[in-house]
Amino acid sequence: MLKIVKKSKxxxxxxxxxxxxxxxxxxxxxxxxxxxxxxxxxxTDEIKKVGAQIILSNTYHLMITPTNKLIKKAGGLHKxxxxxxxxxxxxxxxxxxxxSNLRKITELGVIFSDPMSxxxxxxxxxxxxxxxxDLGVDIAMAFDEVIGYPASKELxxxxxxxxxxxxxxxxxxREKQKQKNILFGxxxxxxxQDLRLKSVKAxxxxxxxxxxxxxxxxxxxxxxxxxILDWVIPELPEHQPRYLMGLGRPDEIVAAVRLGIxxxxxxxxxxxxxxxxxxxxxxKNLKSxxxxxxxxxxxxxxxxxxxxxxxxxxxxxxxxxxxxxxNTKEPLGMRLATLNNLDFYLTLMSEIRQTIRIGKL
Amino acid sequence: MLKIVKKSKxxxxxxxxxxxxxxxxxxxxxxxxxxxxxxxxxxTDEIKKVGAQIILSNTYHLMITPTNKLIKKAGGLHKxxxxxxxxxxxxxxxxxxxxSNLRKITELGVIFSDPMSxxxxxxxxxxxxxxxxDLGVDIAMAFDEVIGYPASKELxxxxxxxxxxxxxxxxxxREKQKQKNILFGxxxxxxxQDLRLKSVKAxxxxxxxxxxxxxxxxxxxxxxxxxILDWVIPELPEHQPRYLMGLGRPDEIVAAVRLGIxxxxxxxxxxxxxxxxxxxxxxKNLKSxxxxxxxxxxxxxxxxxxxxxxxxxxxxxxxxxxxxxxNTKEPLGMRLATLNNLDFYLTLMSEIRQTIRIGKL
Numbered sequence: 001m002l003k004i005v006k007k008s009k010x011x012x013x014x015x016x017x018x019x020x021x022x023x024x025x026x027x028x029x030x031x032x033x034x035x036x037x038x039x040x041x042x043x044t045d046e047i048k049k050v051g052a053q054i055i056l057s058n059t060y061h062l063m064i065t066p067t068n069k070l071i072k073k074a075g076g077l078h079k080x081x082x083x084x085x086x087x088x089x090x091x092x093x094x095x096x097x098x099x100s101n102l103r104k105i106t107e108l109g110v111i112f113s114d115p116m117s118x119x120x121x122x123x124x125x126x127x128x129x130x131x132x133x134d135l136g137v138d139i140a141m142a143f144d145e146v147i148g149y150p151a152s153k154e155l156x157x158x159x160x161x162x163x164x165x166x167x168x169x170x171x172x173x174r175e176k177q178k179q180k181n182i183l184f185g186x187x188x189x190x191x192x193q194d195l196r197l198k199s200v201k202a203x204x205x206x207x208x209x210x211x212x213x214x215x216x217x218x219x220x221x222x223x224x225x226x227x228i229l230d231w232v233i234p235e236l237p238e239h240q241p242r243y244l245m246g247l248g249r250p251d252e253i254v255a256a257v258r259l260g261i262x263x264x265x266x267x268x269x270x271x272x273x274x275x276x277x278x279x280x281x282x283x284k285n286l287k288s289x290x291x292x293x294x295x296x297x298x299x300x301x302x303x304x305x306x307x308x309x310x311x312x313x314x315x316x317x318x319x320x321x322x323x324x325x326x327n328t329k330e331p332l333g334m335r336l337a338t339l340n341n342l343d344f345y346l347t348l349m350s351e352i353r354q355t356i357r358i359g360k361l
Numbered sequence: 362m363l364k365i366v367k368k369s370k371x372x373x374x375x376x377x378x379x380x381x382x383x384x385x386x387x388x389x390x391x392x393x394x395x396x397x398x399x400x401x402x403x404x405t406d407e408i409k410k411v412g413a414q415i416i417l418s419n420t421y422h423l424m425i426t427p428t429n430k431l432i433k434k435a436g437g438l439h440k441x442x443x444x445x446x447x448x449x450x451x452x453x454x455x456x457x458x459x460x461s462n463l464r465k466i467t468e469l470g471v472i473f474s475d476p477m478s479x480x481x482x483x484x485x486x487x488x489x490x491x492x493x494x495d496l497g498v499d500i501a502m503a504f505d506e507v508i509g510y511p512a513s514k515e516l517x518x519x520x521x522x523x524x525x526x527x528x529x530x531x532x533x534x535r536e537k538q539k540q541k542n543i544l545f546g547x548x549x550x551x552x553x554q555d556l557r558l559k560s561v562k563a564x565x566x567x568x569x570x571x572x573x574x575x576x577x578x579x580x581x582x583x584x585x586x587x588x589i590l591d592w593v594i595p596e597l598p599e600h601q602p603r604y605l606m607g608l609g610r611p612d613e614i615v616a617a618v619r620l621g622i623x624x625x626x627x628x629x630x631x632x633x634x635x636x637x638x639x640x641x642x643x644x645k646n647l648k649s650x651x652x653x654x655x656x657x658x659x660x661x662x663x664x665x666x667x668x669x670x671x672x673x674x675x676x677x678x679x680x681x682x683x684x685x686x687x688n689t690k691e692p693l694g695m696r697l698a699t700l701n702n703l704d705f706y707l708t709l710m711s712e713i714r715q716t717i718r719i720g721k722l
Contacts, residue, residue, distance in 0.1 A: 065689060074679065080679070080682055306434070321398070331692055331695065
């Protein structure tokens with residue numbers, strides 16, 4: 001399923017090719033977020049044009065509305081949202097964790113209330129697998145128990161061990177399914193080296209197709225990330241894809257690629273665009289600490305800046321125009337900012353692959 | 362400037378070709394509204410793709426923000442908003458009228474407060490001409506005094522007479538301008554036949570390039586429109602463009618075309634789209650009373666309607682998906698609805714032209 005196209009000699013970075021039911025994906029790659037079956041402010045034509053190979057959607061949101069049953073009836077998530085490429089869904093574990101006091105976790109699974117309607121739902125490893133199968137996505141994630149930071153080692157240990165038992169149930173349930181997804185296990189264990197190592201050992205003993213590192217960016221100090229990756233990555237099978245969930249800033253992505261990560265997703269480019277923050281190239285030397293900069297287009301100084309938003313996909317619009325759109329709350333503003341940021345992130349991934357190929361990353 | 366390509370033998374309808382600095386426009390035509398230098402939810406590529414030949418923007422909004430001076434510095438409105446085709450601006454008269462108690466009208470012009478900032482502005486015939494010249498638009502409107510319904514005949518008469526005096530000042534001021542626009546006079550006179558006739562007589566004695574009928578859809582009974590057009594249109598010069606401001610529903614447009622109108626603008630397709638109301642074809646027999654229908658996509662019955670939104674520009678998306686997007690407040694929803702409605706309106710205009718050509722309207 002995973003082909004390693006090129007291995008770096010100067011780091012653990014690699015160029016990969018991942019085969020899915022909806023096409024091949026060159027890695028390292030970044031997945032724009034389409035939480036509710038749409039990347040906020042963009043059409044699927046734009047997502048493709050901007051260079052996305054795969055998008056990420058959310059089991060939790062889609063099971064509530066419009067429901068997985070409806071999407072199945074519509075012919076699956078690809079057809080429903082008019083996206084022909086690969087889709088990955090997370091399992092709902094992270095969203096359920098975010099509900100904090102609206103959920104109850106037992107060995108069976110999670111019972112939670114939808115904060116919008118108050119309606120009660122349950123999510124178990126088996127249900128999560130069935131929903132992701134109904135959606136017909138290419139890559140599904142095992143249902144995990146995420147735990148925040150700070151948390152006592154005992155609680156982190158319990159959640160990690162439960163994640164392992166749930167992972168076994170996910171795999172077992174997949175055997176019975178007609179429509180099988182590529183399935184990833186999720187390594188947990190918080191900031192504790194021994195727990196991370198136990199988690200990765202237990203999961204890699206199971207027949208998963210790929211591995212994600214979860215429980216990152218849940219409140220722990222940002223410099224813990226490199227440590228956790230240093231512990232976990234060497235224990236992951238070389239010929240399977242490695243996915244760092246929920247990260248990150250452009251420099252964090254470059255750092256994680258150098259440690260051996262193949263897959264990323266993050267709300268940063270799309271969410272920050274909606275607040276007027278633009279990611280822009282400074283130099284394409286990815287090892288420089290200042291290869292990019294961010295600006296806030298709502299800042300008054302951009303009112304009279306007639307330079308193009310960027311020199312790639314938005315050279316026909318000026319910063320002054322984008323400032324005006326944000327200033328007058330014209331919906332086109334968020335869209336152009338989102339197009340800028342995704343262009344930046346997806347160009348970054350393509351630059352990363354190219355720099356590995358020429359042996360410089 | 363105006364070429365009459367085809368005159369109907371069964372009505373006063375005509376196919377026209379209007380020459381502007383940014384290209385020719387086939388009439389009868391419809392202008393999508395880009396109030397603040399953007400058609401809400403659409404890019405200019407989409408506006409073009411959907412068949413718009415010309416768009417309408419607003420002197421009043423642009424003079425306040427980002428200001429006409431800034432747009433002039435940016436190279437004009439076309440460059441600022443990245444729209445290469447013709448642009449018409451209204452003069453600010455109608456917007457100032459809508460401010461009701463925030464404005465004071467004198468013979469010189471209008472002093473008003475911006476409801477957003479409280480800041481005071483003045484607008485005179487000369488200023489309106491200068492602003493429209495700064496914007497660099499193809500077609501400018503004379504600055505008029507709009508009066509609502511109901512209003513005493515005396516007040517309507519005073520406003521109409523002032524509109525005529527202001528029209529003279531607009532023309533006189535244009536002579537001094539370097540950057541000249543095509544300039545339209547606006548016929549006022551409310552629901553009073555003698556006032557409408559006096560207005561049209563006075564204005565057509567002046568060297569305007571075209572004529573608009575204003576003060577329609579300001580609260581008067583909807584059936585007054587046909588009467589007013591019946592009075593005014595025969596008095597308009599045949600070889601100049603005729604513009605019915607601010608209307609209307611698709612059947613009203615067809616009716617007005619049959620009476621001899623060439624140009625339309627209206628917020629209906631874009632504004633109603635934002636509330637989920639879609640305009641859809643029923644039959645292309647424009648004389649049938651039911652050639653179109655409207656649906657509200659937020660209605661629960663569309664949750665499971667997997668038929669395409671329409672069969673032209675949105676066949677790749679289902680009504681169920683659009684319902685989901687509105688239901689979850691995804692910004693793509695308003696955009697797809699706007700694309701549907703503008704496609705409907707602009708296809709309607711193209712059908713109207715074709716039906717006149719073949720002698721059936």
